[in-house]
Amino acid sequence: MSVLSLRDVTYTYPGTFAPAIADVTLEIGPGELVVLAGGSGSGKSTLLRAANGLVPHFHGGAFAGRAIVAGMDTRDHGPGALAAAVGTLFQDPETQVVMGTVRAELALPLENQGEAPAAVARAVEEAALALGIAHLLDRPTAELSGGELQRVALGAALAGRPKLILLDEPTSQLDPVAGDELIALLRRLNEDFDAAIVIAEHRLERCLGFADRAIAMRGGRVVCDAAPAEFLAWACDAAPELATPGARLLSGLGLAPVAGVKAARSALRARGLLPDVEPFAAGAPDRRERKSRRRAEDPALELDRVWHEIDRGPAILRGISVQVGPGERVALMGRNGAGKSTLLRHAAGLMRPTRGKVRSSGRVALLLQNPTNYLVHERVALEASPAALATVGLGDPSLADRHPRDLSGGEKQRLALAIVLDGAGGPGYTPAVVCLDEPTRGMDRRRKHELAALLRDLDAAVLVATHDPEFVAAFAGRVVLLGEGTVIADGSPAEILAGGTYFATETARILGGAGGALVAEQGVALVSGPAGLAGSAVARAEVSA
Amino acid sequence: MTYRRRASPLHAARAGVGCAYCAALALATLLLSAPVVLGAVLVSIAGAAVGARVVPEMRRAALLALPLGLLVMGVNMLVAQGGLTVIARLGDLPVFGQTDITLEATVYGAVLGLRAIALILCGALYTAAVDPDEVLALFRRFSFHSALTATLATRMVPVLARDARRLAEAQRCRPGPPPSRARLMRATTSGVLDRALDVAAALEVRGYGAARRPRGWRVSRPWSRHDIAFAVSAIAIVGLAVAARAANLLPFQSDPSLHAPVGAGGAAAAAALVICALLPFADRRGIER
Numbered sequence: 001m002s003v004l005s006l007r008d009v010t011y012t013y014p015g016t017f018a019p020a021i022a023d024v025t026l027e028i029g030p031g032e033l034v035v036l037a038g039g040s041g042s043g044k045s046t047l048l049r050a051a052n053g054l055v056p057h058f059h060g061g062a063f064a065g066r067a068i069v070a071g072m073d074t075r076d077h078g079p080g081a082l083a084a085a086v087g088t089l090f091q092d093p094e095t096q097v098v099m100g101t102v103r104a105e106l107a108l109p110l111e112n113q114g115e116a117p118a119a120v121a122r123a124v125e126e127a128a129l130a131l132g133i134a135h136l137l138d139r140p141t142a143e144l145s146g147g148e149l150q151r152v153a154l155g156a157a158l159a160g161r162p163k164l165i166l167l168d169e170p171t172s173q174l175d176p177v178a179g180d181e182l183i184a185l186l187r188r189l190n191e192d193f194d195a196a197i198v199i200a201e202h203r204l205e206r207c208l209g210f211a212d213r214a215i216a217m218r219g220g221r222v223v224c225d226a227a228p229a230e231f232l233a234w235a236c237d238a239a240p241e242l243a244t245p246g247a248r249l250l251s252g253l254g255l256a257p258v259a260g261v262k263a264a265r266s267a268l269r270a271r272g273l274l275p276d277v278e279p280f281a282a283g284a285p286d287r288r289e290r291k292s293r294r295r296a297e298d299p300a301l302e303l304d305r306v307w308h309e310i311d312r313g314p315a316i317l318r319g320i321s322v323q324v325g326p327g328e329r330v331a332l333m334g335r336n337g338a339g340k341s342t343l344l345r346h347a348a349g350l351m352r353p354t355r356g357k358v359r360s361s362g363r364v365a366l367l368l369q370n371p372t373n374y375l376v377h378e379r380v381a382l383e384a385s386p387a388a389l390a391t392v393g394l395g396d397p398s399l400a401d402r403h404p405r406d407l408s409g410g411e412k413q414r415l416a417l418a419i420v421l422d423g424a425g426g427p428g429y430t431p432a433v434v435c436l437d438e439p440t441r442g443m444d445r446r447r448k449h450e451l452a453a454l455l456r457d458l459d460a461a462v463l464v465a466t467h468d469p470e471f472v473a474a475f476a477g478r479v480v481l482l483g484e485g486t487v488i489a490d491g492s493p494a495e496i497l498a499g500g501t502y503f504a505t506e507t508a509r510i511l512g513g514a515g516g517a518l519v520a521e522q523g524v525a526l527v528s529g530p531a532g533l534a535g536s537a538v539a540r541a542e543v544s545a
Numbered sequence: 546m547t548y549r550r551r552a553s554p555l556h557a558a559r560a561g562v563g564c565a566y567c568a569a570l571a572l573a574t575l576l577l578s579a580p581v582v583l584g585a586v587l588v589s590i591a592g593a594a595v596g597a598r599v600v601p602e603m604r605r606a607a608l609l610a611l612p613l614g615l616l617v618m619g620v621n622m623l624v625a626q627g628g629l630t631v632i633a634r635l636g637d638l639p640v641f642g643q644t645d646i647t648l649e650a651t652v653y654g655a656v657l658g659l660r661a662i663a664l665i666l667c668g669a670l671y672t673a674a675v676d677p678d679e680v681l682a683l684f685r686r687f688s689f690h691s692a693l694t695a696t697l698a699t700r701m702v703p704v705l706a707r708d709a710r711r712l713a714e715a716q717r718c719r720p721g722p723p724p725s726r727a728r729l730m731r732a733t734t735s736g737v738l739d740r741a742l743d744v745a746a747a748l749e750v751r752g753y754g755a756a757r758r759p760r761g762w763r764v765s766r767p768w769s770r771h772d773i774a775f776a777v778s779a780i781a782i783v784g785l786a787v788a789a790r791a792a793n794l795l796p797f798q799s800d801p802s803l804h805a806p807v808g809a810g811g812a813a814a815a816a817a818l819v820i821c822a823l824l825p826f827a828d829r830r831g832i833e834r
Contacts, residue, residue: 058746078749078754079752079754080749083752099681109752112752113752140550348718368718369711372736
């Protein structure tokens with residue numbers, strides 16, 4: 001018997017005409033781990049909300065078809081009743097954690113179910129141990145990091161031992177380390193708890209490797225439902241935006257795509273296309289050379305030994321010196337708490353250094369993480385000048401009269417960018433430097449490419465704080481890696497992203513950093529080119545023959 | 546101000562006992578108005594703040610309470626015309642009319658101000674040292690949804706404060722003239738409603754809408770040394786305050802003239818109140834969790 005059964009489910013949100021999901025039919029069995037793929041607005045979140053009863057009980061709207069969850073029809077059972085069988089984890093950890101301490105948070109769903117206190121206490125202990133958060137049980141939730149909060153929210157979803165766990169982009173707000181840890185945790189829980197897991201995710205390379213199935217959605221309909229390898233083969237042909245970099249690499253080399261770095265490496269190794277090579281190191285200018293080159297230019301932005309020390313708290317920035325040249329595209333990377341956002345705030349003048357100086361050749365525009373905070377008008381046309389809207393691709397007259405908050409996530413991001421870029425305020429308003437803080441959070445691959453293209457076309461210098469190595473590879477000419485408030489590496493994307501693990505693209509991880517190849521197309525060129533690895537492998541084979 | 550678990554005897558005590566302890570101090574403030582008692586309560590609260598390691602939180606609360614106390618005192622000075630000792634003649638003031646400031650009204654105003662400050666600090670001590678989730682668990686049997694809503698409201702305060710900070714930063718990043726206050730208010734309200742919708746959805750999938758009363762009894766938790774110490778302390782404080790009031794050990798009168806004698810009995814009662822309040826903090830065994 002399946003845990004989740006959807007039969008011809010069609011749902012339309014109130015106030016809209018087009019259905020968010022249409023004629024969706026699928027079955028998910030016990031213990032299955034299913035990845036839900038698709039672009040923004042493809043219906044992934046709505047499908048998950050139909051499975052936990054929020055659709056239609058919470059959102060209203062028109063619902064047709066049948067959704068049976070653990071034997072309960074969602075038309076007869078609301079999300080409260082379904083909560084005993086379904087655990088749900090949303091994107092934003094801040095709004096999911098509602099209690100003051102971790103222990104109370106884990107206990108809440110069980111207490112709502114009327115469980116006896118002894119059973120609640122035992123389930124809380126088990127969930128905390130399973131998720132490795134036993135040490136956090138008595139910590140106030142207000143003090144936890146994003147990754148810890150998301151673990152706690154997952155614990156609350158798991159505490160009642162649900163048969164089905166639904167996760168809606170659970171890693172989109174986390175740094176790569178916390179995201180990978182969460183995914184690894186899910187994998188273990190899937191094995192230990194035997195709960196079926198459905199995870200909607202944009203970074204498919206993170207979870208396809210251990211999924212049983214992948215379901216792709218487009219325009220609210222299921223367009224592919226297959227095993228991960230078959231899904232990737234389909235994606236390479238029919239939906240390139242859903243193909244992982246590893247799949248595109250293998251496909252470009254004429255091999256069948258497989259999911260996961262390890263499997264991709266094995267596939268390449270089996271064909272002799274992955275010889276043991278040293279990670280990329282050569283070819284970049286050395287530190288002294290780079291320094292003298294930058295000093296010779298007139299920088300668009302300069303942070304000179306900048307310190308940011310919190311009163312009775314830690315030093316967030318510790319004497320950072322960074323220069324950004326005019327028109328240069330720089331990515332700021334580093335784990336959460338490394339000082340990226342603080343550095344951007346100093347660059348834009350939102351903060352004053354406790355020591356050191358910040359200089360810029362003109363206005364510094366800053367786009368913070370939540371674009372909605374920039375929106376204050378009732379019409380898109382009132383938010384920014386027509387020229388700025390056209391620059392970010394929102395010049396379509398049909399958008400002018402729409403309410404800014406009704407736009408999609410990607411459109412809101414571009415509108416906020418138009419607002420900060422807007423030079424209509426007069427001379428001096430055109431920014432010399434554009435800073436963006438985590439602009440790709442929750443964005444699908446297509447929108448990331450569009451944003452990267454947009455940033456490449458800007459005249460101003462661009463400084464972007466991001467955790468996303470694929471995005472960095474697409475737009476940046478230089479990467480500054482921060483750690484504990486200091487610069488720990490500064491070089492070309494090939495230097496920084498090819499040799500690492502967490503701060504490396506999937507292509508670089510598959511190829512072990514060989515040749516500094518960061519994206520699939522570079523990898524294909526490297527491996528199949530005359531001077532590439534294939535060539536050397538063939539040469540070596542000839543020599544040994 | 547939010548609750549943070551710290552290694553202190555008061556944090557180690559169960560929430561019901563912590564509530565009773567703070568309530569006992571507040572009750573003593575309300576039962577007795579002699580300045581010496583109010584001083585003793587304030588000393589007790591200050592000592593408790595040190596013992597519970599919540600001095601920064603209490604300092605912030607005191608900075609908020611102090612202007613309120615001064616306001617109460619100032620208003621009483623201007624409004625109350627009782628008392629025989631005139632210390633200033635302000636003449637005919639608009640709204641207040643003929644105004645004389647008397648020593649008695651000033652002292653009574655100061656006592657009222659001190660009482661307000663002591664009550665605020667009792668509330669602040671409760672907020673900083675008593676686990677709200679445990680308090681929720683105490684009240685859930687009577688009115689679960691109301692208790693959870695109250696807890697949620699306090700939990701959302703720091704989240705909304707962070708949202709407000711982000712909104713303010715984003716507005717500073719907008720080039721050109723800043724948007725009007727009305728526009729900002731509308732944007733803020735929209736943001737808060739969005740946040741409320743997200744929280745409501747999260748609560749729904751945690752089973753809030755179908756919440757049932759718990760089956761079976763609560764797990765009985767053995768009384769720790771700190772539970773016992775603070776419970777005894779709360780009973781002793783209330784007992785002392787009731788006895789001192791019944792025996793009129795600490796009389797206080799401000800009209801027509803000041804009368805606040807402190808006899809040996811009264812001084813002993815005030816000293817005993819401080820000792821009772823602070824003694825439980827002396828035992829620091831088993832305070833880490």
